[in-house]
Amino acid sequence: MHASGSPAPRSDVPLVVAGWVAIVAPLVAIALKLPTGGWLLVGMVFSFPIWLLGYAAVITAAVSMLRRRGALRAPGHRTRAIIWAWLTSVAVMVVGFTVVDGGDTSESVASTLGLVVGQTGSGSPMNDISNGVAALAAIAWLGGWLALVVEWMIAVARRRAEAPRVAPPIIGR
DSSP states (O other): OTSSSSSOOOHHHHHHHHHHHHHHHHHHHHHHHGGSHHHHHHHHTTTTHHHHHHHHHHOOOOOHHSSSTTTGGGGHHHHHHHEEEEEEHHHHHHHHOOOOBBSGGGGOOHHHHHHHTTTSTTTOHHHHHHHHHHHHHHHHHHHHHHHHHHHHHHHHHHHHSOOOOOSSSTTTT
């Protein structure tokens, strides 16, 4: 409490940062994947509508964290929204950095991590390590994404349930 007796104002900085990171992280993940782009990126192009819907869900939840009266700014949702946004954001970037993408030849099989450490190709032990990390990160990414979207849906539903009625109830039913 402040000296005036009013509660200390809560800081919205962690929430705003988490919201912006959730918006930018998928784009960074794609940029991290570009150096070793192969058939995986081609597949992403053909399944673009699915990826776009998932990204739209993240943007919708993140905007709910960024708006002054957003649903995820409510005290019961703030902390969880920050956790889920960071989990999905960090995990998607780890996936982009570590997922192994195959090309037309065995020498083109690599992840960006493999390129950084200088070990690429189908026989590289770095591919196994990179694939393992990518698999764990993919689970965290999808879990964080799902939890963030569900958290947003619950917050919106609660806000609508708490909204005051505009018209009086009909008498005589």
